[in-house]
Amino acid sequence: MATKEYPVVWLQGAGCTGCSISVLNAVSPRIQNLLLDEVVPGHHLNMLFNATIMAGEGEAVIEVLKDTETERKGGYILVVEGAIPTAADGLYGSIGERGGRHLTIEQSVAELGANALVAIAIGTCAAYGGIPAGKPNPTQCKGVKELFDEKGIDTLVVNLPGCPVHPDWFTGTVSVIMFSGLDAVKLDNVGRPELFYGRLIHENCPRRADFDKGRFAEKLGDQGCLYKLGCKGHYTNADCPIRQWNNGVSWCIKAGSPCLGCVEPEFPDGMSPIYEIVTFEDLK
Template sequence: MLSRRDFIKRCRDISVAVIGAEVFATDIAEGFMRIAASKRPQIVFVQGQSCTGCSISMTYGNESDFIDFVTRLVRVQVHPNLSFSQGHGYIQMLEEVTSAGGHILVLEGSIPQRMKKACLLGEEPLYDALKKHLQKAYAVVACGTCAVSGGIPASGRNETGAIDIDQYMRQCGISKPLIKIPGCPAHPDRLMGTVAYILGSGKMPPMKDGVPQQYFGNLIHNNCGRFQYFSQDIYLKDFEIDKHSCLLKKGCRGTITKSDCPTRRWNGGVSVCVESNAPCVGCTHNGWPFKENIYYESRNIEDLPWTDFKKNVLGMGKK
């Protein structure tokens, strides 16, 4: 296994990934040191109305590595796509873990409240079954925009009555520490890093409305690699020719969406949506996938219909 020195180094890497600084490295290392393999926190994954994209995103990793996460940091007890068991054996295992309690429950997807058959967990509707798995959880992680704010299943006419985990827990009278990791899909660091933070520091990360601030504290726009083009009013007109201009007039939602995408980047840090010259679609925004057109084009930025943009970006100096 790892030597102590390798281990501290790895914790430093995690600390940088999670908090963006090395200062917590020793805290995190000590946190991990205390945890014997058999005592590592137990994670249970449950999927609602989802596409599995958040789980797949996690397996790809970025700064954080999925295999490290699974083999060194936590005990993944139940995962619908990974668990070797099937059928009743699978449900039994889920019930064993959640009835003993102390687990972290990660929910991917929304929960249909009106049309309950629109999502089953084994033989029961998820809406009825989820309660008992939450009852004794240590914390709940809403993974992805569907779990955080309903996302795509709750958009349009929402025929199934899809709700997010916050609404669900309120309806069921369950009160648990809830951490929200929006994103379509959730970014692997933001999920695994948050869990690593709780583990290492023994406390919840600094949050606002349940959203960890180290990942979602600032507008994408403010750290955007194309900010200077915005400052100079150089906007993309033609996707064929313009490869570096500001995408705001093509409906880029970086000005209303909070996340550290531009600095954290994706898939081993190789790129990020805007760098591929594609407008941010605002997938971590609680309005995703929005009522108005996703690619809302505008001749003048003042005509963009977003009130938050007017307040937070135009109001802050740019006329």
């Protein structure tokens, strides 16, 4: 049986490269398995462009973007990491040059997004603007879906928020797309796969019994529920308590930190101050 190839273009905007690092540190499957093997039998990812890990540079790699857009129309996966600066015609987010002019992340996401099979907004910055879009947002950073809506681009956007994204959320989503198609990716009302973002952290929190009994930590390091120390788990949808991080070793609350709500559209402004209680009314 012939192997079906899924070309991937991974663009990076305003961000810290944390989501790339998170995916590169994936354990099962490892990044080499994801890129070199058939993670899903009969299906293979072909990473054509990622500025962090590719060896190429200059005009030659910029041409890869245009070639992909025109020659593989409707057949490639666009991954966007980082928010998209739109102020000053997008010049705060230049990813290279084409024809002697700056090629902006805004222009690239719009051009490639319009012809992609699907756009995956990886990390909270790409999904909703995240930290680069924090007030007063001088560079007018936006998430992928917001940009698509403004430009009339109807390509499906799958949001995989997190600061950074969990590698399983990315590899799992891509595997579902390759094996079962786009219709199998069930999204919630803010564009996240229900498979990973379908339950509140509060529901599966190991300190939930403390909350139910009214046992609250008064300072970091105390036993008890971290609600009074600003934990946002009662509002945050992700499977962190079950999946955990660093190959299942730990996660924020297990390490004694309150949940910061980093997978939610309101992060970071709406989840601040970090160590103070935020109510549902505050988020309206």
